[in-house]
Amino acid sequence: MAGEPCIVVQDLWYSYGGEVTALQGIDLEIEDGDYVAVIGQNGSGKTTLVKHFNGLLKPTRGRVLVRGLSDREGSPLLRDTADLTAGQLAQTVGYVFQNPDHQIFCATTRQELAFGPRNLDLPEAEVKRRVEEALARFDLEEVADKPPAVLGYGLRRKIGVAAVYAMRPRIFILDEPTTGLDWRSTMELMELIGEMHCHGHTIILVTHDMKLVAEFSQKSLVLRDGQVLVYDDTRNVFEHSEILRDTQIEPPQITALAKRMVPYGMPGDVLSVEEFYTAYCGLGER
């Protein structure tokens, strides 16, 4: 249900065995239906954190709770990931890998998309229905019977997302899904992710691309050295980008331009070119 927490992180610590402590006391609540961007420099703990949401990693200390096992569960309670296997969590939390080739291994696109739903022990008719729906939604019908390995990188990325989509997880984690994609493929993928969000899925997007963060995410979680620096509406995070200064994360160019023009009446929280244009044209009318 929207507004209720679907992921709760309580004093989460994680260390990869030995001296490096990747996460240092994370407290966090992500609400059902949120669209959260996870940002921070390499080594700030982004991937380590999101891998706790689907149980690929288990806390060294603290707890991670995730709501709802699947559509079939009667009462979607928050449950401790420590008590669940990665397989059980996969019904609720879908994880799209950074490199599609770490995830894709079937002989055809159709088989690739059937793999996840089949592993959920769904009836074969339902598996088929979901595969066909995912093929249609991601515009993959033409390559349904081709081996993903021979397709272009952009298509393999899309197949990686579609395969997770076919499992209908409530929560989607996408780890830098647009790296290496050109602008058009990036926009196509972001539109599809936006549609999933509109259908009520919770989206967790790890990315270095601040233009995408500004344009698509509702909230931004900024990590630094394994800690939460700020977690707030994306608009507030970029408006107060001085908090970001020592993370060396820069707001998008259009936001920076608007901020510089605040003395001339521009709002400092502009997130897109269209917003800038509208605000500038409105200046004379005040």
Next chain:
Amino acid sequence: MTLEISIRDLHFSYPVLSGVEGPPLASDGEPIPVLKGIDLEVERGEFVSIMGPTGVGKTTLCLALNGIVPQSTGGTIRGEVVVAGLNTRQHPVPKLASQVGIVFQDPESQFFNMAVEDEVAFGPESLGLDPREIRERVDWALKAVGMNPHRHRSPFQLSGGEKQRVAIASILAMTPRILVLDEPTSGLDPIGKAEVFRVVRELKKREQMTIVMVEQESEKIAEFSDRVVILRDGKIALLDTPDRVFAQVELMHEIGLAVPQVSELAYLFNTRHNTSYTFTCLEDAYQALVSRITVYESRITVHESEVAYGR
């Protein structure tokens, strides 16, 4: 001015090999060419960026600059490529590589498990140079990329940006005149990206190196390059200064490429208000837009006529 790179009517298609996944084939069974008539001249000390959709032949073009295409790849080539005065089909790859150094997207792929300084010394050592000469080159290359303090560490312990700087240093130790970088910052975080661009800019400025960089981020291209090559379907669709290229917003979007956000903003004003703005960096946009505004006793006025007719 010295011409460092001269490409004339370059056509290339990869060979069809049995048992290996080859290039896509046309209906007549012949491989579809990757490059279909490229003409490009680059002067010494120029910074030229290459942009294009995935699969358009950007990497192939890079590899044609040191003779790997076609000498190592095979395939069918037409036209000619001359780099630093050497025709790439008349000189072996090692000789060409001493003039044209290529840095790839994934720096780890070229590392062995050695200290940073050994990585950088590897190239010159394989040339059988005098040890003192090798030491001088390693010192110079590490300083040029700002990695001298890390010379005794393992490259695998470094951050992404640092790894890429070591990769650049190991290419520099071969003292090439031309540095080719194929998406060197893709996958790096903002700090790493900034480090790589800073180093490359310094090499251009201090060493008069010629830079050819494949890159997707239009804001960075606008900031750093002298000229931009836009590849489309194996051909050059646009070849011009960043401000002229990024003024072609519709064409760029049609090709599937991004322009800087301020260039998009200029396009919005130009199409809706009949202005003729060209913005490629934040400063351009700031100056032009602020000059339309007066603030008098905390009242803000935008000069409508100037917004309407531009500068």
